[in-house]
Amino acid sequence: xAITRALTGNQAAAHAARLCKVQMVGFFPxxxxxxxxxxxxxxxxxxxxxxxxxxxxxxxxVMNAMVMGSExxxxxxxxxxxxxxxxxxxxxxxxxxxxxxxxxxxxxxALEPPLIVTPDYQDTVGLRDSFWLQVYCENPQDVLDTTIxxxxxxxxxxxxxxxxxxxxxxxVSHSSFTVSLPDQADVDAFVPPYEREPEDDILRLxxxxxxxxxxxLAELGTDDYMEQRHHLLSAxxxxxxxxxxxxxxxxxxxxxxxxxxxxxxxxxxxDVVIVTMGAMTSTARLAVAALRRAGRRVGLVKMRAFxxxxxxxxxELLARVPVVVVIExxxxxxxxxxxxxxxxxSIPCPRVLGRVAGIGGRDVTPEDIIHLAEEGFTAxxxxxxxxxxxxxxxxxxxVVRGGR
Amino acid sequence: xxxxxxxxQLSDLKRAVxxxxxxVVSIAGQGGALATEILSAALSKEGxxxxxxxxxxxxxxxxxxxxxMKVADQPMLPNSANYDTAEMLVMEGKLFGNQxxxxxxxxxxxxxxxxxxxxxxxxxxxxxxxxxxGTVATVDATAIAEEALPMRPAPSGLTALGLYAAATGxxxxxxxxxxIQERFPGKLGEMNANGARMAYERTRVQTxxxxxxxxxxxxxxxxxxxxVSGKPKFQRPPLAGASEGNPFLAWRPRLPxxxxxxxxxxxxxxxxxxxxxxxxxxxxxxxxxYEFCKGCGICAExxxxxxxxxxxxxxxHP
Numbered sequence: 001x002a003i004t005r006a007l008t009g010n011q012a013a014a015h016a017a018r019l020c021k022v023q024m025v026g027f028f029p030x031x032x033x034x035x036x037x038x039x040x041x042x043x044x045x046x047x048x049x050x051x052x053x054x055x056x057x058x059x060x061x062v063m064n065a066m067v068m069g070s071e072x073x074x075x076x077x078x079x080x081x082x083x084x085x086x087x088x089x090x091x092x093x094x095x096x097x098x099x100x101x102x103x104x105x106x107x108x109x110a111l112e113p114p115l116i117v118t119p120d121y122q123d124t125v126g127l128r129d130s131f132w133l134q135v136y137c138e139n140p141q142d143v144l145d146t147t148i149x150x151x152x153x154x155x156x157x158x159x160x161x162x163x164x165x166x167x168x169x170x171x172v173s174h175s176s177f178t179v180s181l182p183d184q185a186d187v188d189a190f191v192p193p194y195e196r197e198p199e200d201d202i203l204r205l206x207x208x209x210x211x212x213x214x215x216x217l218a219e220l221g222t223d224d225y226m227e228q229r230h231h232l233l234s235a236x237x238x239x240x241x242x243x244x245x246x247x248x249x250x251x252x253x254x255x256x257x258x259x260x261x262x263x264x265x266x267x268x269x270x271d272v273v274i275v276t277m278g279a280m281t282s283t284a285r286l287a288v289a290a291l292r293r294a295g296r297r298v299g300l301v302k303m304r305a306f307x308x309x310x311x312x313x314x315x316e317l318l319a320r321v322p323v324v325v326v327i328e329x330x331x332x333x334x335x336x337x338x339x340x341x342x343x344x345x346s347i348p349c350p351r352v353l354g355r356v357a358g359i360g361g362r363d364v365t366p367e368d369i370i371h372l373a374e375e376g377f378t379a380x381x382x383x384x385x386x387x388x389x390x391x392x393x394x395x396x397x398x399v400v401r402g403g404r
Numbered sequence: 405x406x407x408x409x410x411x412x413q414l415s416d417l418k419r420a421v422x423x424x425x426x427x428v429v430s431i432a433g434q435g436g437a438l439a440t441e442i443l444s445a446a447l448s449k450e451g452x453x454x455x456x457x458x459x460x461x462x463x464x465x466x467x468x469x470x471x472x473m474k475v476a477d478q479p480m481l482p483n484s485a486n487y488d489t490a491e492m493l494v495m496e497g498k499l500f501g502n503q504x505x506x507x508x509x510x511x512x513x514x515x516x517x518x519x520x521x522x523x524x525x526x527x528x529x530x531x532x533x534x535x536x537x538g539t540v541a542t543v544d545a546t547a548i549a550e551e552a553l554p555m556r557p558a559p560s561g562l563t564a565l566g567l568y569a570a571a572t573g574x575x576x577x578x579x580x581x582x583x584i585q586e587r588f589p590g591k592l593g594e595m596n597a598n599g600a601r602m603a604y605e606r607t608r609v610q611t612x613x614x615x616x617x618x619x620x621x622x623x624x625x626x627x628x629x630x631x632v633s634g635k636p637k638f639q640r641p642p643l644a645g646a647s648e649g650n651p652f653l654a655w656r657p658r659l660p661x662x663x664x665x666x667x668x669x670x671x672x673x674x675x676x677x678x679x680x681x682x683x684x685x686x687x688x689x690x691x692x693x694y695e696f697c698k699g700c701g702i703c704a705e706x707x708x709x710x711x712x713x714x715x716x717x718x719x720x721h722p
Binding site for chain 1: 407409410411412413414416417437440441442444445448453454455456457458459460462471473480481482483484485487583586587
């Protein structure tokens with residue numbers, strides 16, 4: 001029997017770890033993500049979960065331990081964010097190459113300096129070239145469902161990649177939401193045990209020793225380096241299909257569907273499509289409903305998977321749309337860049353407007369989304385619209401001090 | 405097609421789904437976030453959907469916390485802050501004096517509706533600093549929490565839910581107590597549910613009250629928290645938290661004191677080692693900026709001549 005409780009995003013991630021029987025849990029204090037391990041510690045204390053918590057000197061040590069643990073065949077999870085992620089950069093880049101399915105829930109938090117705890121996605125978006133999978137969640141129910149799914153996807157023997165499960169720090173990680181928890185039996189059937197074979201040693205160390213009598217360090221550059229990296233691209237291509245398939249299966253099991261690689265609403269007849277990611281999507285859904293009631297032909301695309309980037313799917317769905325407005329919560333403007341790149345050369349091709357919003361926790365309201373959609377409609381009608389700009393917000397807009 | 409037209413549609417849509425904004429403003433540790441969680445569980449028992457956006461101003465101690473909850477008959481709820489609050493629960497009267505932008509914006513987000521304050525004042529005495537018209541309700545939730553719970557300080561968040569149920573009638577007391585006891589089975593849940601019931605019975609509600617901006621008589625202590633967490637940026641926090649009689653706030657139990665008469669070094673190394681860079685030599689005198697000193701004791705450790713002593717911070721008067 002599914003149980004319903006009010007859970008925060010962090011609690012949802014912890015419940016997913018419990019249901020998926022994670023064995024090794026990393027911990028290092030950093031808000032807003034570290035609560036995940038605290039919650040897991042309570043489960044362990046109450047006998048509801050058997051796992052070891054590894055709390056080491058810093059995030060780099062912890063991430064290293066996760067990579068090594070996962071390599072030895074243990075299911076691992078470590079929740080961290082922003083400063084902690086960047087502290088762990090060295091083992092993060094290694095994890096993908098080692099093909100270990102470490103799961104890292106990230107309660108996204110803006111990057112310092114100055115001291116800031118409020119959210120934006122620059123921390124994980126800034127790691128987009130790490131070859132990790134990246135999925136973004138709208139609310140705590142989505143966090144629970146997506147984390148359960150990601151164990152299955154990451155551990156798929158043909159994929160074997162580490163993954164970030166991302167959700168807005170404080171706004172989702174600490175915010176209550178009614179969450180339905182699936183049965184343990186259903187999750188056991190959905191997520192098979194993690195097994196790792198010696199053949200999974202991608203770097204084929206034993207092979208080299210055996211056949212060439214060469215004792216080499218795993219990290220020494222070899223003639224295979226370029227091929228080894230190329231393998232990761234094929235794994236990403238397979239991940240796109242797996243994300244879709246696993247989502248369909250999970251939706252059939254639970255009745256909840258947060259989208260495969262992307263979720264869409266009303267794009268078939270849209271003049272303007274808003275593309276967004278994360279919790280802002282919930283805000284955008286309300287804005288889109290109001291615009292539709294006002295007679296505006298507007299649609300919505302939610303980026304659920306950011307890595308791998310679903311270029312083909314987006315091109316297929318958006319080629320015929322007159323105007324696309326990307327509203328994203330990262331400083332890089334990554335979704336704008338990558339969408340335009342995916343659309344380049346398609347005939348027809350939409351006009352893509354890029355808007356960066358909500359940086360450093362700046363609030364994004366339904367009115368902001370409506371305002372930005374209206375800029376899209378102006379463009380669709382042949383009027384002038386800026387290609388790319390930062391939207392500081394209709395409420396509490398700050399004056400940017402000149403000269404700094 | 406005008407933007408006003410779309411705004412009207414947004415308002416109509418909100419009305420059609422019974423959309424309401426509830427804002428809970430509290431100090432970290434009081435139980436405001438927990439109260440919001442229990443409230444959302446209780447509302448869910450009654451068939452409502454809710455979503456909360458938690459905002460914190462990020463201070464290391466006593467950070468004000470704003471829980472922006474949205475409730476409706478269906479789950480499509482935005483993730484933004486609250487700008488049109490219908491029901492506001494303020495867990496601490498001192499928050500009215502707080503000068504942080506986000507807190508001011510949150511408190512100003514209610515102009516009509518139900519204003520609830522966990523404080524000993526009567527409703528008409530509430531020092532609400534902005535324009536407001538509607539129902540005001542108060543109860544001394546802290547005092548009731550101290551009756552109901554053994555720990556000190558007694559977190560008053562769940563007790564204050566009794567105030568919410570009594571003032572708004574928007575959720576049943578039974579749903580609240582049920583949600584509390586589901587979340588905390590056993591004695592802890594019973595005690596907190598009991599606190600909520602006592603608060604429900606003792607809440608004083610006054611309808612048809614109005615306040616005017618600028619007329620509130622804010623006391624000096626209303627601005628104490630403003631000093632901790634408001635503008636201008638650098639305000640002196642209490643020198644030693646433990647001296648406020650609250651062990652949970654204890655930090656900097658010891659601070660460095662230097663006897664300059666013993667200083668003989670040509671070049672003092674303590675400014676280099678201080679992780680907060682609060683040590684200076686000014687006009688030949690050794691100065692510690694106690695506003696930022698965190699009492700780590702590194703200066704005392706590295707001082708070659710043991711000139712610096714770490715003493716009880718309640719004895720230090722900068």
